[in-house]
Amino acid sequence: MNISFNTLLQKENFTKDDIVRLLKASGEQEKALFKRSHEVKLEHIGNKVYFRGLVEFSNICKKDCLYCGIRATNKEVNRYDIANDQILKAAKFAHEHKYGSIVLQAGERSDPAFVSRISQLLRDIKKISNNELGITISLGEQSAETYQKWFDAGAHRYLLRIESSNAELYNKIHPNNEEHSHATRLKCLQSLQDIGYQTGTGVMIGLPFQTYDDLANDLLFMKKFDIDMVGMGPFIEHDQTPLYQYKDQLMSLNERFRLTLRMIAVLRIMMKDINIAAATALQAIDPLGREKALKIGANIIMPNITPTQERANYLLYQNKPCIDEGADDCTNCMEARINMADGEIGYGQWGDSLHYKSRH
Ligand code: SAM
Numbered sequence: 001m002n003i004s005f006n007t008l009l010q011k012e013n014f015t016k017d018d019i020v021r022l023l024k025a026s027g028e029q030e031k032a033l034f035k036r037s038h039e040v041k042l043e044h045i046g047n048k049v050y051f052r053g054l055v056e057f058s059n060i061c062k063k064d065c066l067y068c069g070i071r072a073t074n075k076e077v078n079r080y081d082i083a084n085d086q087i088l089k090a091a092k093f094a095h096e097h098k099y100g101s102i103v104l105q106a107g108e109r110s111d112p113a114f115v116s117r118i119s120q121l122l123r124d125i126k127k128i129s130n131n132e133l134g135i136t137i138s139l140g141e142q143s144a145e146t147y148q149k150w151f152d153a154g155a156h157r158y159l160l161r162i163e164s165s166n167a168e169l170y171n172k173i174h175p176n177n178e179e180h181s182h183a184t185r186l187k188c189l190q191s192l193q194d195i196g197y198q199t200g201t202g203v204m205i206g207l208p209f210q211t212y213d214d215l216a217n218d219l220l221f222m223k224k225f226d227i228d229m230v231g232m233g234p235f236i237e238h239d240q241t242p243l244y245q246y247k248d249q250l251m252s253l254n255e256r257f258r259l260t261l262r263m264i265a266v267l268r269i270m271m272k273d274i275n276i277a278a279a280t281a282l283q284a285i286d287p288l289g290r291e292k293a294l295k296i297g298a299n300i301i302m303p304n305i306t307p308t309q310e311r312a313n314y315l316l317y318q319n320k321p322c323i324d325e326g327a328d329d330c331t332n333c334m335e336a337r338i339n340m341a342d343g344e345i346g347y348g349q350w351g352d353s354l355h356y357k358s359r360h
């Protein structure tokens with residue numbers, strides 16, 4: 001016999017079936033889930049929200065993921081690569097505005113010139129900020145040697161979404177070649193953790209072919225891997241990508257949005273002290289999407305501080321928010337909204353994952 005929903009919410013460890021039941025919650029049950037995840041968040045990590053100024057510095061990518069708007073073979077994209085001095089300017093902006101941390105994100109490249117350029121950039125960011133800016137990088141799959149070089153140069157957090165913990169589903173949303181291998185992705189995550197990065201991962205929610213079981217397994221994977229940070233968001237189709245052909249089989253955008261909130265809430269209950277980002281893709285569906293995520297369990301927000309002229313070219317999916325705004329506009333609107341979501345900004349603080357700290 002099924003235990004009551006409220007009893008389920010109090011359980012210490014969820015089985016896969018428990019998680020599926022939680023992910024399917026609606027109405028009063030969904031409300032109870034969000035109330036519980038909110039309480040867990042306040043009890044274990046408080047109401048502080050930490051900024052990560054996001055610099056999407058290049059849309060040049062050697063990969064061809066079937067869902068991504070900036071995939072290598074999309075000829076419609078205007079490719080850009082922001083010069084180091086402009087990236088440093090953005091880092092300076094983040095430092096001066098007490099963001100605490102930045103995230104450097106781009107398409108995947110691993111040629112030696114790129115690897116040493118990033119090492120130099122990391123050292124320069126450390127220097128101009130007197131070692132005060134925390135640095136997360138999200139530059140895809142690299143060799144353990146490269147990850148180590150970047151760690152030594154000053155990066156201390158790395159985001160590499162597993163995209164799906166189900167290798168079969170992963171294969172369906174990536175080209176069938178060695179460049180796109182689930183096993184390699186896993187190996188990369190393991191290297192990052194072994195080197196000592198605060199290791200972040202995540203998945204897309206509402207992908208074609210994805211089931212509730214897949215999503216429950218994704219959350220169990222994060223727990224088993226003892227991940228420190230998670231950024232997961234709704235899949236949003238892009239009409240210049242192969243996955244667009246499945247658009248009629250997808251859940252509605254609103255369903256993907258609600259399901260993402262439930263994924264965040266369940267994960268917060270399962271992993272009480274990790275950092276969870278309110279993904280930008282949530283805001284593409286609901287203007288207050290990220291704030292809703294903060295209220296129910298997320299504690300990290302990534303204001304976009306990419307120089308404005310290039311933002312429109314980093315379109316992973318359509319209807320991406322804030323592509324016309326300067327960094328200042330973004331900061332101001334975000335501050336007001338976080339206050340509305342009962343959050344308090346941890347200005348000037350790194351806001352490292354407490355989970356990572358407890359492991360070291
Ligand atoms: N290239 C690096 C990588 O793939 O890890 C970092 C940048 S990549 C654009 C960051 C994330 O964007 C991916 O991990 C993927 O989950 C997400 N993404 C790409 N296309 C998307 C889409 N159509 N909808 C939602 N998220 C998407």
Ligand code: SF4
Nearest residue numbers: 061063065068071107
């Ligand atoms: Fe490249 Fe990342 Fe997009 Fe894949 S998801 S095509 S690796 S930018």
